[in-house]
Amino acid sequence: MDRALRKKATIYDLSVLSGSSPSTVSAVLNGTWQKRRIAQATAEAILGLAEQHQYTTNLQARGLRRSRSGLVGLLLPVYDNRYFSSMAQTFEAFVRRRGQCPIVVSASRDPDEERKTAETLISYSIEELFVVGATDPDGVNDVCRAAGIRHVNIDLPGTKAHSVISDNYEGARLLTEAIIARFGPEDPLQPDELCLFGGRDDHASRERIASFQKTKTVLLGSNTEGEVQSTGYSPEMTLGAFEKFYATHGKLPRALFVNSSINMEGLLRFMARRPASAFTNLVVGCYDYDPFASFLPFPVIMIRQDIETMIAKAFELSNQPPSPPQTLLVQPELVQPRSALKGPLDSLSNKNSA
Amino acid sequence: MDRALRKKATIYDLSVLSGSSPSTVSAVLNGTWQKRRIAQATAEAILGLAEQHQYTTNLQARGLRRSRSGLVGLLLPVYDNRYFSSMAQTFEAFVRRRGQCPIVVSASRDPDEERKTAETLISYSIEELFVVGATDPDGVNDVCRAAGIRHVNIDLPGTKAHSVISDNYEGARLLTEAIIARFGPEDPLQPDELCLFGGRDDHASRERIASFQKTKTVLLGSNTEGEVQSTGYSPEMTLGAFEKFYATHGKLPRALFVNSSINMEGLLRFMARRPASAFTNLVVGCYDYDPFASFLPFPVIMIRQDIETMIAKAFELSNQPPSPPQTLLVQPELVQPRSALKGPLDSLSNKNSA
DNA sequence: TCGCAATGCACAATCGATGGTGCATTGACT
DNA sequence: AGTCAATGCACCATCGATTGTGCATTGCGA
Numbered sequence: 001m002d003r004a005l006r007k008k009a010t011i012y013d014l015s016v017l018s019g020s021s022p023s024t025v026s027a028v029l030n031g032t033w034q035k036r037r038i039a040q041a042t043a044e045a046i047l048g049l050a051e052q053h054q055y056t057t058n059l060q061a062r063g064l065r066r067s068r069s070g071l072v073g074l075l076l077p078v079y080d081n082r083y084f085s086s087m088a089q090t091f092e093a094f095v096r097r098r099g100q101c102p103i104v105v106s107a108s109r110d111p112d113e114e115r116k117t118a119e120t121l122i123s124y125s126i127e128e129l130f131v132v133g134a135t136d137p138d139g140v141n142d143v144c145r146a147a148g149i150r151h152v153n154i155d156l157p158g159t160k161a162h163s164v165i166s167d168n169y170e171g172a173r174l175l176t177e178a179i180i181a182r183f184g185p186e187d188p189l190q191p192d193e194l195c196l197f198g199g200r201d202d203h204a205s206r207e208r209i210a211s212f213q214k215t216k217t218v219l220l221g222s223n224t225e226g227e228v229q230s231t232g233y234s235p236e237m238t239l240g241a242f243e244k245f246y247a248t249h250g251k252l253p254r255a256l257f258v259n260s261s262i263n264m265e266g267l268l269r270f271m272a273r274r275p276a277s278a279f280t281n282l283v284v285g286c287y288d289y290d291p292f293a294s295f296l297p298f299p300v301i302m303i304r305q306d307i308e309t310m311i312a313k314a315f316e317l318s319n320q321p322p323s324p325p326q327t328l329l330v331q332p333e334l335v336q337p338r339s340a341l342k343g344p345l346d347s348l349s350n351k352n353s354a
Numbered sequence: 355m356d357r358a359l360r361k362k363a364t365i366y367d368l369s370v371l372s373g374s375s376p377s378t379v380s381a382v383l384n385g386t387w388q389k390r391r392i393a394q395a396t397a398e399a400i401l402g403l404a405e406q407h408q409y410t411t412n413l414q415a416r417g418l419r420r421s422r423s424g425l426v427g428l429l430l431p432v433y434d435n436r437y438f439s440s441m442a443q444t445f446e447a448f449v450r451r452r453g454q455c456p457i458v459v460s461a462s463r464d465p466d467e468e469r470k471t472a473e474t475l476i477s478y479s480i481e482e483l484f485v486v487g488a489t490d491p492d493g494v495n496d497v498c499r500a501a502g503i504r505h506v507n508i509d510l511p512g513t514k515a516h517s518v519i520s521d522n523y524e525g526a527r528l529l530t531e532a533i534i535a536r537f538g539p540e541d542p543l544q545p546d547e548l549c550l551f552g553g554r555d556d557h558a559s560r561e562r563i564a565s566f567q568k569t570k571t572v573l574l575g576s577n578t579e580g581e582v583q584s585t586g587y588s589p590e591m592t593l594g595a596f597e598k599f600y601a602t603h604g605k606l607p608r609a610l611f612v613n614s615s616i617n618m619e620g621l622l623r624f625m626a627r628r629p630a631s632a633f634t635n636l637v638v639g640c641y642d643y644d645p646f647a648s649f650l651p652f653p654v655i656m657i658r659q660d661i662e663t664m665i666a667k668a669f670e671l672s673n674q675p676p677s678p679p680q681t682l683l684v685q686p687e688l689v690q691p692r693s694a695l696k697g698p699l700d701s702l703s704n705k706n707s708a
Numbered sequence: 709t710c711g712c713a714a715t716g717c718a719c720a721a722t723c724g725a726t727g728g729t730g731c732a733t734t735g736a737c738t
Numbered sequence: 739a740g741t742c743a744a745t746g747c748a749c750c751a752t753c754g755a756t757t758g759t760g761c762a763t764t765g766c767g768a
Contacts (some may be wrong), residue, residue: 096467102459205636297650
């Protein structure tokens with residue numbers, strides 16, 4: 001009853017209670033008893049006792065012995081946006097379906113934290129690690145490889161393991177084109193009226209920015225100055241960039257390419273400081289999908305990365321025999337404004353929503 | 355190099371290499387060597403070897419021996435919305451600050467899954483478990499108590515352990531009043547123009563619904579019929595409820611009390627099927643905060659639960675000496691439309707957003 | 709009745725780290 | 739020289755489960 005008073009029952013306890021040896025108890029409880037030709041009667045007796053005493057296997061002990069744990073890890077940068085939280089949600093379903101236990105941790109985009117966290121997970125003998133959007137994928141990969149743990153990068157590629165990423169170049173092309181297409185020939189967009197906000201020095205940002213600039217140059221011509229405002233993955237920095245732009249030009253560009261939903265939150269903060277009417281003519285493209293963002297009071301075109309496929313491919317790659325690291329591109333999808341798409345939660349809610 | 359070929363170094367390996375005994379190596383590596391009066395020179399030699407061979411402690415073995423693990427668990431219903439993902443984000447920061455490793459898992463609002471998952475975590479000797487929004491908190495609490503693991507319920511209360519929850523009654527009162535206050539005396543809201551969508555048979559929903567009905571009755575009078583549309587935590591069910599209401603009445607109520615952001619997504623789905631112009635006069639109150647939802651094309655008043663305080667209190671309760679289960683109420687906050695509040699990510703992004 | 713195979717289970721080593729105990733060695737001091 | 743305390747470290751049991759091995763017992767056919 002009292003806090004920690006009742007220690008958990010072990011196979012040794014059951015061994016004494018049942019009069020069988022610990023190894024017999026173990027075999028019965030882990031299901032290998034048929035193979036060991038244990039009598040059905042013995043097995044049933046032990047199972048009864050186990051039930052009665054609320055026995056549960058000490059998985060640390062088992063893990064130590066077998067050096068496997070049934071745990072599968074997902075290492076995220078952060079939890080708090082729809083892209084990564086959908087990732088976690090989808091991951092969870094996949095792992096459960098395989099009868100394993102999904103473990104999610106985040107490391108705040110800190111290379112050091114990433115490596116340490118991976119080591120911690122590995123120390124618990126997780127069987128696989130999926131590394132999402134790591135700032136230093138190679139560092140994490142080293143750690144995994146040293147421990148002989150299967151691992152795959154997702155979202156941001158590394159050079160030392162397989163990677164599954166969005167086709168950021170193609171996605172950014174689609175998005176840029178869609179933004180420009182919103183403006184009819186009667187009042188066409190000028191080159192200096194379309195700017196990109198967000199992005200950082202990672203593979204995804206670089207691809208998106210390059211594609212944005214290329215596409216824009218082809219369709220509109222380019223204005224080199226202030227075309228790209230790099231702000232990192234920070235709402236507050238993004239807000240700062242918008243404020244600065246506004247201070248300089250007295251207005252926002254008519255069209256925005258926003259590099260991620262996190263940067264979109266910077267735009268929200270900017271909006272909060274001004275009347276709604278100031279944004280009626282804005283067109284925004286956002287590289288990420290968030291259902292609520294899709295219904296903002298101005299057209300928001302979004303890119304939805306195909307998380308389901310990315311996770312599925314990642315599992316495939318992880319279970320393949322070793323081969324030189326390859327990077328798999330998954331096509332993202334353009335989402336028109338005012339779209340409420342189904343997400344990973346929908347597969348659940350059938351089960352138990354009442 | 356090759357996949358799993360290099361086994362991880364153990365204290366026994368280092369013991370052989372250094373010529374010291376395993377226990378000496380262990381003491382050096384876990385920092386207790388001063389206490390054991392190991393010579394500095396010996397320690398340095400061993401630390402050197404450890405570095406050189408990339409030694410990392412096998413935490414399963416340590417955990418087995420010490421029956422403590424340094425892991426702290428968070429059990430969520432789901433990941434994929436801002437409430438729970440903020441919860442995870444905040445939790446992560448708290449645990450890291452204490453030098454431990456946060457582990458997050460979700461159990462899809464399935465009582466069985468909840469218990470099993472808790473058992474799995476416990477088998478890894480997690481030191482504490484925070485149980486968020488569990489469908490069956492008492493079941494999970496039983497499991498924890500049987501194992502002597504400290505645990506606290508969050509968001510939904512249980513009878514067998516401390517709980518930290520929002521003051522749902524007060525929050526719903528604030529929200530209902532704020533919704534009604536949006537309508538001036540020149541065109542006051544009628545009782546049948548304010549309906550609640552969402553909710554399920556859990557403590558939070560019951561409180562909110564009761565408070566909604568009470569407040570509404572006091573301020574507007576009540577219409578008993580169709581005032582509350584229970585839909586569970588499912589976007590699709592919520593969509594269904596809106597469609598049904600629409601089919602029956604030929605329109606939506608002018609004002610909505612939506613029970614959670616998940617139910618808000620049902621409203622989004624409804625919106626996607628109709629022109630934007632159909633929603634210009636709508637006023638919505640949503641019991642949950644999502645920055646993007648706050649900027650929808652109609653006024654959305656939101657309730658933000660004070661996650662930071664809830665987590666903080668939960669940690670406090672968890673570390674108190676045992677006492678009869680108590681439920682702590684945390685005051686939520688009313689958020690006016692078009693508000694972009696800072697969140698748990700903001701404390702991070704200073705560190706490394708470039 | 710003897711031998712052999714099948715049956716049922718116990719024994720003991722092992723996974724890697726920890727920590728209580730206790731044996732040598734050294735140095736200081738009488 | 740002899741005593742005693744400090745110093746430095748090795749030994750060994752232990753955490754709980756797994757698994758290869760091998761010893762009894764039973765049953766059957768010859």
